[in-house]
Ligand SMILES: Nc1ncnc2[nH]cnc12
């Protein structure tokens with residue numbers, strides 16, 4: 514089965530590029546840039562990854578990214594991830610990036626975008642990997658700051674595939690960002706948002722009604738609201754589910770308790786993703802394998818999930834056709 518899951522052409526729709534920073538690269542960049550970290554070794558970094566909830570993870574996630582300072586750092590970060598993902602049979606990656614977290618540290622938007630752009634072009638050329646870029650707003654910061662970022666990103670509007678919404682969910686409902694998302698819509702930018710990870714089903718409704726998102730990141734708490742489930746099913750809204758993330762952030766106690774089988778039974782349009790692979794114990798292949806162990810799904814189920822991701826991805830129709838063809842030969 515591992516071989517089959519590896520061969521499966523996997524499209525990853527929910528990944529935070531800053532969440533791919535492995536302890537080895539974190540330590541190397543800290544050294545290169547003279548940034549001090551509260552860890553003496555990679556093992557100490559790993560030992561700190563024992564999270565209670567989303568906030569306890571975010572605290573380390575923002576601390577970890579303090580080592581990213583230059584264009585080359587962002588290039589190295591993304592290229593490192595693309596190579597690992599490629600080795601796991603990932604053929605398309607949609608990366609969320611959190612510019613506000615970098616701007617707040619004095620790293621300018623151009624540094625982030627140019628570094629990531631270089632890596633994306635190399636991935637395309639050297640790994641035959643397509644990529645998409647989602648510029649995310651931090652929901653625990655003021656909406657005015659998000660609006661300033663959107664305007665500041667004008668030179669990059671052309672290369673953005675979507676805007677997103679992430680960071681601490683509770684207490685920061687999607688409606689707080691109504692104007693920002695309206696502006697993104699007016700600019701012709703597709704929209705996605707994290708909702709229903711730790712937050713209530715009401716946040717998923719708001720993401721749909723107020724932000725007009727085409728996909729919901731996580732969305733697992735929709736099951737608490739049967740009417741919402743029916744609506745998501747009828748609309749075919751994609752949920753980008755992240756099993757190992759939900760486990761490590763204690764959204765569920767054990768993977769066997771994960772709502773994925775129920776979400777599947779409810780006829781929802783699901784995809785599997787890694788979220789922050791360096792922090793949550795594995796990339797796409799580990800997430801697929803963990804589901805195989807926990808739920809004993811058939812090959813057909815994994816093929817369906819992989820197809821959902823390709824169908825919903827921000828990619829050219831030529832690329833989509835090519836990947837769907839590749840998927841057919843996989844069974
Ligand atoms: N799982 C997650 N939820 C919300 N914001 C995030 N930023 C990075 N990972 C995240």
Ligand SMILES: [Zn+2]
Pocket residue numbers: 527528529679707730788
């Ligand atoms: Zn996420």
